[in-house]
Amino acid sequence: MGNRVKREKSDEIVKWVFFALFVLYAISLLYPFLWCFINSFKTKHEFIRNINGFPEKWTLINWEESLEIRANGITIAQMYLNSAFFTVGCTFLGMFSSSATAYIFSKYDFRGRRAVYTAALVIMMIPTTGSMAAMYRLYNNIGLINTYTGILITAMGGFGSGFLLLFGFYENLSWTYAEAAQIDGAGHFRIYFRIMMPMAIPALTAVGILQAIGHWNDYFTIYMYAPEKVTIAYGIQIINSLEGVNLPKVFAAMMLSIIPVLVVFACFQKVIMNNTSIGGIKG
Amino acid sequence: MKVGKIYRKKRKKTFGEIVFICVMLAIPVTHFCLFWVYINIDSIRLSFQSFDMNSGAWRYVGFMNYRTFWQELTKAESVLPKSILNSFSVFLWNDLVIVPISVICAYVLSKKLFFASGFKVIFFLPAIISVTVLTLVFSFMFDSTLGPVPILLDKLGLSSWIPFEGFFASGKTAWGMILFYGLWSGIGYDIVLVTGAITRIPEDIVEAGRIDGLTSIKEFFYITIPMIGSTIGTLLMLGTTVIFSYFLPVRLILGGDNANSVGAGTIALYIVTNVRDAGTVQMPLGAAFGIICAIIGTPIVFICRKLIDRFLPAYEY
Incomplete structure (x- = not known):
């Protein structure tokens, strides 16, 4: 009985360790996209001086201009x-x-x-x-x-x-x-x-x-x-x-x-x- | 999978049936004959040919392309030995690191972990987003001037970890970054795939084991791994096939020329560069290298398949 309780406890610890790892991995997958998404609302100049913060003024100019970009x-x-x-x-x-x-x-x-x-x-x-x-x-x-x-x-x-x-x-x-x-x-x-x-x-x-x-x-x-x-x-x-x-x-x-x-x-x-x-x- | 039993009794076919089979198979069989049979025969032919720039015609040159390939391989400063090593390291990285980690993570994820369904959806995202976008966001994250990772390392006092030329331009880190990209973008898909297989293991088998005092570790090794052998086998086989086809992340993250200069080329990158970028004259060299890859690669793939079937047999349940 004691062994079983011990086993269940260690299983729980392992689960929470993995939970933390999964959270980190999930953040590593989502954060880059979120970072790009938020930065797409900054002007070119604001992005250079404020890389990791939220935009001071949200602008759609990049979204509008990107529709006009030409590739080949x-x-x-x-x-x-x-x-x-x-x-x-x-x-x-x-x-x-x-x-x-x-x-x-x-x-x-x-x-x-x-x-x-x-x-x-x-x-x-x-x-x-x-x-x-x-x-x-x-x-x-x-x-x-x-x-x-x-x-x-x-x-x-x-x-x-x-x-x-x-x-x-x-x-x-x-x-x-x-x-x-x-x-x-x-x-x-x-x-x-x-x-x-x-x-x-x-x-x-x-x-x-x-x-x-x-x-x-x-x-x-x-x-x-x-x-x-x-x-x-x-x-x-x-x-x-x-x-x-x-x-x-x-x-x-x-x-x-x-x-x-x-x-x-x-x-x-x-x-x-x-x-x-x-x-x-x-x- | 084997060809299963036919539901219809064997009998002489009617004219209508023959016409139906022919019509239905006309496109697939023609496609197969043209794009597999002909293309592969022509690859062999091409590897013995050379393009004459003056006349604009192809001429037979015997083993010249193979000899050129050998010279390319053995010359000083050749990028080929490193490219071959890199390609095999992708296979080892997948089969010895990514797949085992995925199986362990999937096992834990299948044990009614909090937010398991949410994790699976997030982990699956790289599988539906184009490699172009994935490689771009990955390179932005590690960009030495604006990337959040170097900024974070700097704040943690670990700026010595950041190479002077940047992660992607330094010979010391470039290939490591490619392997890391493979882990970051590929492990989630593998976890979802293996979790799917684990959830199909009959609950009563696990329950019976639990009653007999099976610990989680024993359950993992004696029930889970054998029961999902075919899925693990599939993932391991995918690792085998990338030896000769892995190049897109390298090209997109490092750029073709830069990749070779920082020792991060691959077999497929070498072939693609010869076929697509270097012009018609270099195509036969790409074909010759491709033929050599097929000759060396086919037994490797089949031996791996045999080994996988032997050690990870598929169980019906």
Whole structure:
């Protein structure tokens, strides 16, 4: 009994030590953003003499001016449009492709199915950093560098983490729904688009939100293949190098770039976090 | 995950079924053939080619790019040996530091800690914010002229800790800052992922252990770790794959040229710089290095996978 009480006490102490560490870590994550946010309401001159305090006079000038900054000739509003276009387009195409692949591989048997599935899993693990050069050459040769089409095509792959998540979902979806529809005369396309795909909407939404956040934040693809189609994630880096002397303006632009993601996260926080956990396990 | 059983009985396929399968797989399979099969074959081809600036054509040059790579690697003042070491240190840092700390933190967080849900939401934030913004706020925090961290260190009388050139321009601290950034931005996501796995462990298993007098430490080692083996395995595998792909934080925090001058380059940074920034002439060198990485990296990745599967098997529950 005494040992148990002792154990419980030491467990409590450990818990509170970790609680303190978690508080410190949480502050380290939130404080930088709060610091940037507060400083975005200062003028350039006030920021230099008052780096860590609250603004003497709150001003929206940086937020207004940041909307007029141009990176590679593109304003923040246009960057938003590019980001939105790529996010919606890439997510939709990627989801469509992953869903189709996952459905076929989980519900239909055909020669080579097992081999392709295994190959898809295995190749995800092979380091292909060197393929960047060939990919760049291909894009260059067929005129896809700096085009919207080039970026959309990149996202049309059917294999990847989205495929794995949706494969698991479709595999557990009963085929009896399809059989009932077949008896009523429905064809394969109708069964997929009218019955099975609508039933997969919760899974598609979850995977879609995660992919959309990934596309919105994607820096690498734009940096490599479409630096002229500046998105907000890519543009912020350029803005920092152009406007580095007026940091409050850079802070305002940064805050503008993360607002949409934070709104989406606030609305779908549970879906995002739960599915990330599951994705981690399945991956 | 294995290919599961097919619900439909095996029988001769109808024409409609064949058309359906072909239509549905047309885009994914074409994409795969073009962007994986062709691209990788072309990478090998490219590594044996060179771009002739006069004629504007590619010509076969045998192993010249591999020889150039070897010269680059072995020449005095080469940045490559350090870049290779750095890339492997990211893997060790992830697998030996970040993942173990995450697992311990997640275990404590799952024990009905006050404000646990709030912590999870905050810890998850770096996973949804772009790497550009994350690296920028991180560099602002440590900026030697305006960053709150140097100001705080100064007030605490620890100004000797701040390098004269700044944290990101000093060869002594630059790579350490990159590793620290990895810990700061990555550990929260890992904690949330592992906490999710721990909460799925059946309560009755833990309860049975508790009745038998299991201490928290024993519970952690004998129940929690084995039961979440597949999640830990996934995190460890992610660490393996970053050896050859880690470059964005380095490029964004330190800048490509500065990174190499302060000894903080990586394998992927070297390849990207050759492919994207140095122009067409340097692309084959990037491809050659990439091929070497694939040849060395593939067995490493598969051996790690085997080891992880052996020591952290996945349990169904």
